[in-house]
Amino acid sequence: MVSAQLLQDHQHLFKAEQGQVLDLACGKGQNGxxxxxxxxxxxxxxxxxxxxxxxxxxxxxxxSNVWCADFESETQIDAIKLSKMQxxxxxxxxxxxxxxxxxxxxxxxxxxxxxxxxFTKQNKQxxxxxxxxxxxxxxxxxxLFKDWEILFYFEGxxxxxxxxxxxxxxxxx
Ligand SMILES: C[S@@+](CC[C@H](N)C(=O)[O-])C[C@H]1O[C@@H](n2cnc3c(N)ncnc32)[C@H](O)[C@@H]1O
Numbered sequence: 001m002v003s004a005q006l007l008q009d010h011q012h013l014f015k016a017e018q019g020q021v022l023d024l025a026c027g028k029g030q031n032g033x034x035x036x037x038x039x040x041x042x043x044x045x046x047x048x049x050x051x052x053x054x055x056x057x058x059x060x061x062x063x064s065n066v067w068c069a070d071f072e073s074e075t076q077i078d079a080i081k082l083s084k085m086q087x088x089x090x091x092x093x094x095x096x097x098x099x100x101x102x103x104x105x106x107x108x109x110x111x112x113x114x115x116x117x118x119f120t121k122q123n124k125q126x127x128x129x130x131x132x133x134x135x136x137x138x139x140x141x142x143x144l145f146k147d148w149e150i151l152f153y154f155e156g157x158x159x160x161x162x163x164x165x166x167x168x169x170x171x172x173x
Contacts, residue, residue, distance in 0.1 A: 003034035004093050006117050010152065010169045013113050014040045019088040022107065025071070025095035029055045032091065036061070040088075045069045045078075071100050079103040089113040096134050101144050108172045114148070115169050116141060120155060122164030141166040148172050 014021055016039040023032030026044040028051055036042045044055055045067040052066040069078040083103035089112045090104055096118045108114060119129055120136045142153055145168055152169035
């Protein structure tokens with residue numbers, strides 16, 4: 001499994017002694033595992049228990065480092081839990097649930113980082129995801145973090161595979 005280039009380019013921002021990084025909606029966890037190889041303390045969260053079970057079984061991840069969370073639940077239990085964390089950072093790849101941004105931003109301690117990449121509306125030309133609910137509008141990701149220091153921003157077309165994405169690397173004041 002290959003981790004995202006955006007993460008490889010910015011992994012140096014995370015430090016072993018600075019606390020936990022959350023791989024939010026981690027799927028198979030390739031991005032968090034990449035950070036783990038660099039001695040970063042990881043928490044893997046996803047709604048699909050099967051992904052988390054595989055991570056624990058096969059990838060030298062402790063049970064305490066996985067979190068079966070539903071970030072879209074009406075009860076907001078997991079969103080509230082997230083908002084109370086004090087994380088070194090959060091990484092999010094290929095996932096969007098707009099109501100979660102407030103909790104996500106609160107979960108990062110001052111000086112911590114968010115690395116986020118997901119699809120934009122331009123992605124409709126390439127296929128799925130193609131529902132507006134899952135696609136960022138123009139400049140939306142940048143605007144969601146306008147009160148943070150933006151260290152890197154990209155919005156446009158990437159290849160191999162072809163996709164339209166927005167990418168941000170930003171630091172909480
Ligand atoms: C397209 S995958 C991306 C996985 C991974 N971040 C990656 O880039 O390979 C989206 C992930 O979001 C997770 N997900 C969907 N709805 C969720 C929810 N309500 N709460 C937590 N995770 C959810 C899915 O289980 C899936 O693993």
